[in-house]
Amino acid sequence: MAGADDMAGRLKILLVGIYDTNTLSLAPQTLKAHAERFGYAREVAISTREFSLFRHGAREIAQAINAEGADVVGLSVYIWNYALILELVPLLRGRVILGGPQLTGIERQLLARFPALEAVVTGEGEQVFVDLVRFFCGEIPLRAVPGITTPLFQNPPPPALDLATLPLMYEAMLEAHPGLNWISFQASRGCPFGCRYCCWGGSRKLRYSPLANVLAELEAILRHDSITSIYFCDSDILLDHERALAILEFIIARKPGLDVRFEFNAEHLTDAILGCIERLPATEINFGLQTVNPKALENIGRRFRREMFEANFAKAAARFAERITLDLIYGLPGDDYAGFKQSMDYALSLGAVRRVLTNPLLVLPGSEFHRNMERYGFVLRGPDSFVVESCASFSREDMEAARRLSFWVAVAYFNTALRDALLASSKRQARPVTDVLLEFVSALPEDLQPRPCPDMVPGAREDYARRNAALGAVIRQFDALVAAFARYDALAAPVLLGYEDRFTEQYHKVRGFISRDEGQAG
Incomplete structure (x- = not known):
């Protein structure tokens, strides 16, 4: 771990998550872990800070962020914290960058509203953040960073990330934040369903993290007794039945009392999956019905395949x-x-x-x-x-x-x-x-x-x-x-x-x- 002398003089980047209580936002943790694998990340000091949507107001968050003295503040924006972040941005000092799934298509609108905002990130953030670090280190111009919108230009998002290139991060993350009650986990990205009210995953092509990496991360999570619940934020964890069974069986073997939440389509529910859920007694099984109105569907x-759903x-x-x-x-x-x-x-x-x-x-x-x-x-x-x-x-x-x-x-x-x-x-x-x-x-x-x-x-x-x-x-x-x-x-x-x-x-x-x-x- 770098000491205070090692940190002195380096550009400080603070990545901020605002989410629920007793857990962490994944985006700041993932961006930090991914960027720190590259040599030029040693030229900057990257840290994260977490706030609760329900416990902290905009002024309190701004005071805490400003006290950090960061040169650059990156905020992860989601539907649940969007309004709070709009309150927060004018209160922040330093260079502020926004990213997150709820910003696609409204980047220029936000930049016009907040002139002090340096940039808005569109698309998956890992590669964008790595290139931003390179920009801050003087290696490349901002115009060379993909997925960036500024008052002067807008770059297309980067290609979809190969999830096998992401580092394992949960062990270090949970050691740095002991006592968490629950945690989000993402074993795949993208969504094949194409609901018109959503842009989940940014692509209809599903991409999977290697199963070995998923199980290694779960092993790290399950070693922490304080964790009583995992939420898989995949679009449908059951699409690959064999993979889903391997994941659920792995959890059952190590912590059968864990509360496991995940999204799925009723068409993908099998007897084998039901057997796993039966052995996870705390797990809720949710059917995303939404409507049975044919015109609305x-x-x-x-x-909505009624016979299959009802069966x-x-x-x-x-x-x-x-x-x-x-x-x-x-x-x-x-x-x-x-x-x-x-x-x-x-x-x-x-x-x-x-x-x-x-x-x-x-x-x-x-x-x-x-x-x-x-x-x-x-x-x-x-x-x-x-x-x-x-x-x-x-x-x-x-x-x-x-x-x-x-x-x-x-x-x-x-x-x-x-x-x-x-x-x-x-x-x-x-x-x-x-x-x-x-x-x-x-x-x-x-x-x-x-x-x-x-x-x-x-x-x-x-x-x-x-x-x-x-x-x-x-x-x-x-x-x-x-x-x-x-x-x-x-x-x-x-x-x-x-x-x-x-x-x-x-x-x-x-x-x-x-x-x-x-x-x-x-």
């Missing part, structure tokens, strides 16, 4: 129904509130799933939807938001109705007794679950009716506090809510017995969020 570029869902439900979650999106072009409601009823008809996660459509920079906003009639919530307020088919009133329905489905699924009573009542009445739920909710007292309802999976940092506050108001009166349902359907009383002991993990997690927010406010 066509517009977003997705397929694989039934296999999963037979083994671990209470570990299954489903995703739905509202605000899709070609959809409306009636269509979203039908998708919700379909999701709720599938059985006693753990919860249904709903979120408003996000139109991300770099996506086809972002390039063709007018074609779909997208209206966003504000100039610095990517959250859809409405589109040509989904009005503002529809969006509010979808948020209200989503809110109350989430509340009902906080407690398995209330959920089961709701499903049983729907079955007895031979009516859609959403009709029964909304009829019940409409008769509740005003103090149990948040207006407007929040998004349940927020699309931006500022939306989390609104969601938690609305949920807190209902959670504090959950006894009254259960009593009201017993009055609504007298036959539900036996199902509701003992509801006090049937709150879900998500309920307790949200209570923790609420306590955190109240503590920070106090």
Whole structure:
């Protein structure tokens, strides 16, 4: 390790991540580890700094960054920290460079807004950062750096990186940051699905890290007892079945109690994969349903093979129904509130799933939807938001109705007794679950009716506090809510017995969020 004398006089580069609590952003760590393999990196001092989206405000972060005395500050920008970084940039001293997946197509817009911004990086950052280091060392001009946009020029991004060239970094990273609870991991890049609202991975061609490297990194992670959860941020870890099995079996052999989260397409779920998940009892299995509306599916570029989906869902439900979650999106072009409601009823008809996660459509920079906003009639919530307020088919009133329905489905699924009573009542009445739920909710007292309802999976940092506050108001009166349902359907009383002991993990997690927010406010 370089001493203070070795660091003196060298140009200082600080790479900053702003993410969740008890974890690390991968981008700053990867850029640093990759660049330091090259000889010219010894001419600069590269360090990283991590901040929590939920614990730190723009002024506090700026004060800490400025105190570092870095000559160059690089910020990794994502949808969750975009608005915060816009607040942060004017407060920073030194040369500031932005990079990250949410900047594609809006580079010049950001440079015009922040004249002090030196450059914006587009595309995968590893090679760009290495060439930036060469520029800072005087080896090459800035115009020779790929993926760079400045007020004077814009260079195309570099070719896709060979992932085999990336160094192993988790052992050193975790030793430098002890006590982390969870960590993100990426075993591949790219996404083959081409959803029009997304630009995940920047390419439809999937590239894999060598399996030996993946297992070596996992070995380093699993040696740390504090790590209780890994999130694989690949587009679909199950696309290569044999590779997925090798990864999951490796984890099971070393830490079978680990919570492993990953994205997948229901079509790729096999009996062997289900067997692995069964041996990872903490692992949630999520089906990304999004919509069953044919027109909306066509517009977003997705397929829904109902028979295959239901066959694989039934296999999963037979083994671990209470570990299954489903995703739905509202605000899709070609959809409306009636269509979203039908998708919700379909999701709720599938059985006693753990919860249904709903979120408003996000139109991300770099996506086809972002390039063709007018074609779909997208209206966003504000100039610095990517959250859809409405589109040509989904009005503002529809969006509010979808948020209200989503809110109350989430509340009902906080407690398995209330959920089961709701499903049983729907079955007895031979009516859609959403009709029964909304009829019940409409008769509740005003103090149990948040207006407007929040998004349940927020699309931006500022939306989390609104969601938690609305949920807190209902959670504090959950006894009254259960009593009201017993009055609504007298036959539900036996199902509701003992509801006090049937709150879900998500309920307790949200209570923790609420306590955190109240503590920070106090």
